[in-house]
Amino acid sequence: MLSCNFIGNNPYQRTLTIQSVQMIKKHLSLAAIASVCIGSLALVACGGSKTPAENKAPLESGASELTNKDEFFKDREQALKQIFFSIPAPIEMADMIKDAGFSFDKAMLNSVDKVAKYVDEENRAINLGIYAADLSYSTVFEQKQESVNYLAASKTLSNALGIDAAMDEKFMERVQKNQNNKDSLLSYVTLSYQNVNAYLKEGKRTDVSALIVAGAWVETLYLSTQYAGKNGEKSMKQRVAEQTYSLNQLVSYLNLFATSDRVNRMKEDLTRLQAIYKDVIVVKGETSVEKEGGVTTIGSTETVTMSDATLAKIAAETVVIRNKYIQ
Amino acid sequence: MKAYKILLFLLVFIPSFASAQCKPFTKNKVLPKLNGYVQNDSYNSAQMAPGEDAELMVTFFGGRDYRLLVVAHPILGDVEFTVSDINGKQIYTNKGAQDKEAFEFKMKNTQQLVIKIKVPEQKDAVVQHIGCISIVSGFKQ
Numbered sequence: 001m002l003s004c005n006f007i008g009n010n011p012y013q014r015t016l017t018i019q020s021v022q023m024i025k026k027h028l029s030l031a032a033i034a035s036v037c038i039g040s041l042a043l044v045a046c047g048g049s050k051t052p053a054e055n056k057a058p059l060e061s062g063a064s065e066l067t068n069k070d071e072f073f074k075d076r077e078q079a080l081k082q083i084f085f086s087i088p089a090p091i092e093m094a095d096m097i098k099d100a101g102f103s104f105d106k107a108m109l110n111s112v113d114k115v116a117k118y119v120d121e122e123n124r125a126i127n128l129g130i131y132a133a134d135l136s137y138s139t140v141f142e143q144k145q146e147s148v149n150y151l152a153a154s155k156t157l158s159n160a161l162g163i164d165a166a167m168d169e170k171f172m173e174r175v176q177k178n179q180n181n182k183d184s185l186l187s188y189v190t191l192s193y194q195n196v197n198a199y200l201k202e203g204k205r206t207d208v209s210a211l212i213v214a215g216a217w218v219e220t221l222y223l224s225t226q227y228a229g230k231n232g233e234k235s236m237k238q239r240v241a242e243q244t245y246s247l248n249q250l251v252s253y254l255n256l257f258a259t260s261d262r263v264n265r266m267k268e269d270l271t272r273l274q275a276i277y278k279d280v281i282v283v284k285g286e287t288s289v290e291k292e293g294g295v296t297t298i299g300s301t302e303t304v305t306m307s308d309a310t311l312a313k314i315a316a317e318t319v320v321i322r323n324k325y326i327q
Numbered sequence: 328m329k330a331y332k333i334l335l336f337l338l339v340f341i342p343s344f345a346s347a348q349c350k351p352f353t354k355n356k357v358l359p360k361l362n363g364y365v366q367n368d369s370y371n372s373a374q375m376a377p378g379e380d381a382e383l384m385v386t387f388f389g390g391r392d393y394r395l396l397v398v399a400h401p402i403l404g405d406v407e408f409t410v411s412d413i414n415g416k417q418i419y420t421n422k423g424a425q426d427k428e429a430f431e432f433k434m435k436n437t438q439q440l441v442i443k444i445k446v447p448e449q450k451d452a453v454v455q456h457i458g459c460i461s462i463v464s465g466f467k468q
Contacts, residue, residue, distance in 0.1 A: 062352030062459030063402040083373045084383040092367040190366040197370040198350045242437040245386045287412040299435035
């Protein structure tokens with residue numbers, strides 16, 4: 001019985017395994033594959049011969065011995081840039097829509113009935129992001145049934161993407177049990193979004209994670225533009241203008257995946273939007289920091305503004321991009 | 328043939344699953360420290376080595392309260408983190424701070440801030456270790 005923990009990212013073991021795959025592809029029978037598999041499982045599961053340091057710092061603790069520096073530091077700068085990337089998660093924009101006093105509108109969301117239509121990895125990833133944004137919006141507005149429906153659709157797509165563990169049956173059962181507790185449901189929603197991205201980033205599928213984040217951002221912008229500026233409304237219009245920061249960050253991030261055609265397709269769409277966003281006026285300013293009663297307040301004289309015409313162009317282009325992906 | 332494919336799949340993908348090391352660290356050691364704040368980013372955790380540094384640019388919205396966490400595995404020692412504006416003006420450092428992992432603040436206006444982390448060197452260490460670092464932020468509802 002294998003009772004050891006997975007020892008993790010040991011590049012030496014990985015090199016051995018890759019060489020084994022190449023050899024197997026050429027020569028070996030099913031029985032030989034089974035032997036190598038079992039060997040590989042044993043190596044990975046039990047960690048081969050552990051050093052005392054590894055025994056002191058098992059996998060759960062998040063540390064291990066640096067055994068192969070060349071492998072670890074290979075393309076390191078690029079790898080860290082692909083991991084450390086942040087634009088606000090869809091839940092925050094949904095919260096700001098609610099804060100602005102707007103009400104829930106189910107008609108705006110991408111129907112969960114379409115989930116079976118998304119059959120390739122690119123569409124699954126982007127629509128998983130879109131559903132994640134719709135899930136966040138439904139949860140913030142305390143639409144329990146919608147939340148459960150969008151979580152189920154997200155689970156379907158994450159399973160199809162091979163990341164079943166991100167939202168396993170136990171996770172779904174806990175969501176069902178806690179669906180009447182708003183705070184619990186919110187934490188499950190944010191955890192599911194994090195889990196999906198965690199599994200992809202740690203499985204070295206950062207380009208898929210990038211597509212999910214981009215899909216979520218497009219849907220969040222779409223929802224925001226549906227409210228912004230209506231009847232002289234100002235707060236969401238301001239938030240849409242401020243998305244210029246996130247858009248620039250997102251396009252820069254997608255540039256890290258220049259060899260990925262599917263990421264480049266998304267980047268082309270966002271670049272069109274970026275061209276419209278150039279009409280958003282950002283006047284640079286000075287940052288100020290105040291500390292009062294132990295509370296730090298960060299301010300700036302920087303301003304971000306846009307005209308109604310620019311908002312209308314952004315809203316129209318966002319619809320075009322969104323429609324392309326949700327079909 | 329089906330068994331062949333399953334075995335080959337296991338062989339190729341098990342090492343990738345095995346590299347998933349920081350997820351449990353983030354879930355068990357970091358997220359509980361958000362303490363009532365709603366997480367507002369995706370996943371920014373990685374194993375880092377002594378002497379390494381990294382940075383993350385984050386947009387924080389005006390009129391909102393945030394809690395920023397930078398939590399490192401103890402094996403890495405005292406990881407330094409700073410928060411600056413995009414012009415490089417330093418707003419915060421955890422050097423000398425009572426809580427070296429958390430920074431709470433209010434944003435008056437929407438602004439991009441840059442979080443920089445620096446893992447100390449371990450020059451005298453016979454065996455070098457890598458450890459997880461997670462950067463997580465949350466907003467107050």
